[in-house]
Amino acid sequence: MDGLFFGLMDYLFNFERARKTGHGHRDHARDH
Secondary structure, X not given: OHHHHHHHHHHXXXXXXXXXXXXXXXXXXXXX
């Protein structure tokens, strides 16, 4: 149960970050 909860929190966190940056995944790849 805890794994599912933390997985959901991680998903929501990434979703919020992606929404703020516009395209989070692409920006992150470009940083590296």
